[in-house]
Every structure is written in C-alpha cells, then in structure tokens.
Amino acid sequence: MNQKRCILLLLLTTNITAVAQSVTLPTGVKVMVVQKDFPLLKILLPGQSTNDRGIEIEFxxxxxxxxxxxxxxxxxxxxxxxxxxxxSLPVWRVQGNSLIYETELEGKIKMTATARLEADGLRYTYTLSNHSNLTYQNLQAVTCVKLYSLFSDTLLERTYVHHTNGFDLLASETPERLTMPLRQWIPCRYLVSYTWPVSSNRTEDGIKRYYKSRKADKPFIATLSHDKKWIAATYTKETGNLWTNPERSCQHADPAVDLNPGETKNLTLKTFIIKGGREQLLQFVNAEMQKN
Structure with a gap:
C-alpha cells in the first residue's frame, strides 16, 4: 500500500472513531467525547457547530x-x-445513548464512568469498586460542568438556586459584582449550602469565596442561556453545597460516598438541558427528587 493510501486510510479511521464517540438525540442535543485520556465531554444544543465550545464537562x-x-x-x-x-488509561465504548469508560485508579479503585444522554439532559454515573484494604471517606468524583458560549455568565446575572420561597440569583447578595472591575471580581468562588452549615471562611488558597447567607432547599444550580430560551442545571440528590467558579461559569453539585474495602458504590448527578425556563426546570427536578 502506498504512502498516500495509508494516510487516507488513517484519516478515515480517525474520523469514524470520532463520530462513534458521540450520541445525538432526535431533538438535536448532542454529547461527544472531546478528550479520551483525560475525559472531557461536550454538550451541544441543536444547530451548534462541533467547533463551538458548548458545555464542557470534566468527567x-x-x-x-x-x-x-x-x-x-x-x-x-x-x-x-x-x-x-x-x-490505567480510560477504555471507551458506546452503548445505546451512553458514553462509557473504565479505568483503574492508583491500583486501588476501579472506576466505570457512564454519561447517558436522556431526553432532558445528561446523567453521569461513576461506579467505584474498592479492591484495596483502605477505607475512603467522603469520596467524590468532582464533575466540573463548564458553561461556555450560549450559557456563559461571568457576572452571575442568570445563575439561580432555589430557596423555600422560590428562585433567587445565586449572587443576589453581592450586587457590587456588577460594577466592580472584573479583576476584582475574579478569580473567586460563589457557594450556597445545601446540607452543610453556611461557612464563615471567606478565603481559601488565596481565592476569595462568597457564601450565600441562606441555604438552598433543592440540590441544583441553574443558568439561563443568553437568549433565555434554554436552561442548564446541574443536580444531585444529596450534596453539602452547590457552587460555581464564575470565570468558567461552571456548575458543581457533587455527591460523596464512604467506600470500604470490597465495596462497590455509585455516585450520580445530572445536567438538565431544557428548552424553557425556571418553572419547567423545577418540574423536572421535583420528579427527579422523588426517584429512589
């Protein structure tokens, strides 16, 4: 086989592999693998180019x-x-509407990570099997859901949490963020407690932290798109707090488990992607909270 044919075959094979590592719903919402070795996913809305950054998930x-x-x-x-x-480097496969990989961490824990594209968003499940003689407490697979392009919200003008009296902007207690120089606003973190007490610590690792004074009563953080036609919200059933890094417009709702030797447990969270607003989202969240 000559060199040109070899190169052409390689390009075709690479393209087929890239296409295979994506899932698209009939609605046009798509999830794709961007980076295999350091797992990075991307969600695209209908009509978004694959060159768009979309919603990136460190997975x-x-x-x-x-x-x-x-x-x-x-x-x-x-x-x-x-x-x-x-x-071990992740070994990927596509199964139905799911992108799945397996890896062995530190020779101690086997992790199977599944991202399943559902009609209302992307569900992440990490199955952790402990074959060491160690016990891990508060074990997390921290999932960073970074909102770029259509959802970016550096000043937290469209990012909400839910309290007992309804929705409120996550950063409603910090109105000065809208007028201060950007270099004074970021880098920072903005947090709201769910089950944990509201922290009094305002700086960690040299990065300023803002804490909402009221707890959220539902475990999700939500951001409206720039045109307010879509909403993206990351949810988990149980978490200590919800937070964002405004520089990334990211969403964090990270569950945790205690894992003893020989045990296998799951960590599950979900990013809702809904064409609609906050009240429609709330219906989906309430339905999810009622599941076992």
Whole structure:
C-alpha cells in the first residue's frame, strides 16, 4: 500500500472513531467525547457547530477522598496532574445513548464512568469498586460542568438556586459584582449550602469565596442561556453545597460516598438541558427528587 493510501486510510479511521464517540438525540442535543485520556465531554444544543465550545464537562475533574488509614486527603485522579496520575488509561465504548469508560485508579479503585444522554439532559454515573484494604471517606468524583458560549455568565446575572420561597440569583447578595472591575471580581468562588452549615471562611488558597447567607432547599444550580430560551442545571440528590467558579461559569453539585474495602458504590448527578425556563426546570427536578 502506498504512502498516500495509508494516510487516507488513517484519516478515515480517525474520523469514524470520532463520530462513534458521540450520541445525538432526535431533538438535536448532542454529547461527544472531546478528550479520551483525560475525559472531557461536550454538550451541544441543536444547530451548534462541533467547533463551538458548548458545555464542557470534566468527567471528572478529580477523584478525591479521605484515606482513613493515613487520615489524609488523597487524590486518586486529578486532571491537572496530567501524566503524573497513576492509573490505567480510560477504555471507551458506546452503548445505546451512553458514553462509557473504565479505568483503574492508583491500583486501588476501579472506576466505570457512564454519561447517558436522556431526553432532558445528561446523567453521569461513576461506579467505584474498592479492591484495596483502605477505607475512603467522603469520596467524590468532582464533575466540573463548564458553561461556555450560549450559557456563559461571568457576572452571575442568570445563575439561580432555589430557596423555600422560590428562585433567587445565586449572587443576589453581592450586587457590587456588577460594577466592580472584573479583576476584582475574579478569580473567586460563589457557594450556597445545601446540607452543610453556611461557612464563615471567606478565603481559601488565596481565592476569595462568597457564601450565600441562606441555604438552598433543592440540590441544583441553574443558568439561563443568553437568549433565555434554554436552561442548564446541574443536580444531585444529596450534596453539602452547590457552587460555581464564575470565570468558567461552571456548575458543581457533587455527591460523596464512604467506600470500604470490597465495596462497590455509585455516585450520580445530572445536567438538565431544557428548552424553557425556571418553572419547567423545577418540574423536572421535583420528579427527579422523588426517584429512589
């Protein structure tokens, strides 16, 4: 086979692989794998180009828990560690409407990560199997849902949480963010408690943290698109708090489990992608909260 034919065959094979690692609903909502070795997904709305950044999901950003033997927090995976991570490279497959990969973390925990595209959004499930002799407490697969292009909201003008009296802007208690120089606003984190007490710590790792004074009564954080025709909201059934890094317009609603030797447990969360507004979203969230 000559060199030109080899190159053409390689290009065709690469294209087929890329197409296979995506799922599209009849509505046109699509999820695709952007990075396989350091799992990164992208959600695109109907009509969005594949070149658009869309909604990017670090799947996950890190896997972290408290090692009960050493009593130290341990990063089993951290995307910013790059090739220093001690793990097997993810092995991907497509199964129905799901993008799935498996990896072995630090030779201690097998993780199967599933992103299932559903009619109302993308559900993430991390199945963690502990075959070490260690117990991990508060083990999380922290999933960073980064809202770019159609949803970006650096000043948190369209990002909401829900309280007992209804929706409120996450940053409603910080109106000065709208007029202060951007360099004074970011970097920062904005948090609202769900089950945890409201923290009094206002700085961590040199980054300012804003805490909403009232707890959320439902475990999701939501952002309207610029044209307010779509809403994206990340939800989990149980979490300590909900938060965002405004510079990324990201959403965090991260569950946690305690994992003993020999145990297998799931961490599940979901990003709703709905054409509609806050009240429509609330109906979906309430239905999800009633599931076992």
């Amino acid at each position: 996950p950003e890190h896997v972290t828990g408290l090692n009960k033997t050493s009593n130290k927090v341990e990063h089993l995976y951290l995307v910013t560690n790059g090739d220093r991570n001690k793990r």
